[in-house]
Amino acid sequence: MGTMSANRAIPAPKEDPTTKPFWDAARAGKFLIGKCKDTGKHFWYPRGCSPFTLSNNVELVEAKGTGTIYTFTVMRSKEPHALAYVELDEGPRIFTNIVDCDLDALKIGQKVKVVLKPTEEGGAPVPMFTPA
């Protein structure tokens, strides 16, 4: 018998003007990631400049929404939950949660897929992952 992930209340992300398109897309059910048009490389988290060249020649593109767990931890609080870095199939390793799963069965290298989780007070949903 494992430890099921808690359905904790997720604070709404505090949106800023630069990343508003990301949150608008999330509300429409899409998971976007940054792409640097100078280098062709994807990046995380979304921003208005390329972390590879600093130019603003960037765009948001839809991600496949699949990846593997690079590392994770289970916070053993009253509402146990797993925090992780997930390596997306596009390359970037992103800071997230692993949800709707047996926390004691998680493994580094495990395949996961995105799930957009609703947040408090009608905030935009945030990209979390669950075992694929």
Added chain:
Amino acid sequence: MSINGAAYIVGAFEHPTRKAEGQSVAQLHAEVAYGALQDAGLSKDDVDGFFCTAAAPGLGPINQADYMGLTKLRHVDSTDMGGCSYVMHVGHAAQAIKEGRCNVALITLAGRPRAEGMATGTVPRSWAPNIPDDPFEIPMARTVVTSYAMVAARHMHEYGTTSEQLAWIKVAASTHAQYNPHAMLPKVVTVEDVVNSPMVADPLHRLDCCVISDGGGALIVARPEIAKSLKRPLVKVLGCAEATKNQGGGQVDLSYSAARATGAAAFAEAKVKPADIQYASIYDSFTITVLMQLEDLGFCEKGQGGKFVADGNLISGVGKLPFNTDGGGLCNNHPANRGGMTKVIEAVRQLRGEAHAKVQVPGCKLALANGIGGLLGHRHGAATLIMERE
């Protein structure tokens, strides 16, 4: 421009309190400043350089300097890089002294998270307004302990490091803390005690985590002519370096820290190598923090930290690299959630021969203090300081 030999640490003071119910933060700063000046044999009006961080109340250095009546300042620096700031400030002070911008630099740290009931490491919090990564991470319940735990989990996965090996770091710290009358946790613990303590965030147990304490500390850095006119043992600054490491737009690599860069630079400036170091103060917010720095500073190879710390290798009088002989942040003190100050202070005690007799490294001539600020592995700063007893 090298700072090797440009300045000396002439005063050091650690506040004895670990729970400051009766003092404000500004007052704690004043008390540690006075303590360090007394230790040096200097007075307030000798201070013409002041260094602090956002832990000091007010706008940069302004309000705290006002509270303490520092009227002779001609150089100030409130560069904040979290817990390692005070290690870095020694280097900044030496540089300012070398450039003639000040003669006597005061560095202070103080805070009272314990009296204020702050859940330092286990509750998600934003550190400032407008942090661009916060919208993507605060909803994920990012905390200090979970961030370090993910580094530990990855280290175990890549290198086979075990919880028992990490536990040896706490065992060594507690072995030293028993001799420190001010230590918050003076009880000696075993590897079993650590691995059987409650899991906070896998794989970090409660005893893998540092204390939450009030208080603070201060240092006085002075130019060589002044240092030599005072009556205290001479602790010379040989080298100091700072760096940051980040997530690289998603190219996250949790296997190393910014100490890889700062260690190499500080050792080069000091013209010494890791094997020369007789005592090391290593930032110990968590046991994994220590392991990572020992590897990155070159005390052992990457991935070999677990083997290096096992079997008491960090215990003074037992192992090859005595560390944190005051009990460190794990057992003694982690004032204001910033451990860099106490790291430098204990290194100064060792170089002066003023550490507790049970933990004093005989003939300690060369010491290192290393700090980490922020979240290890993915987004943090590091600073390395190398000092010599002259």
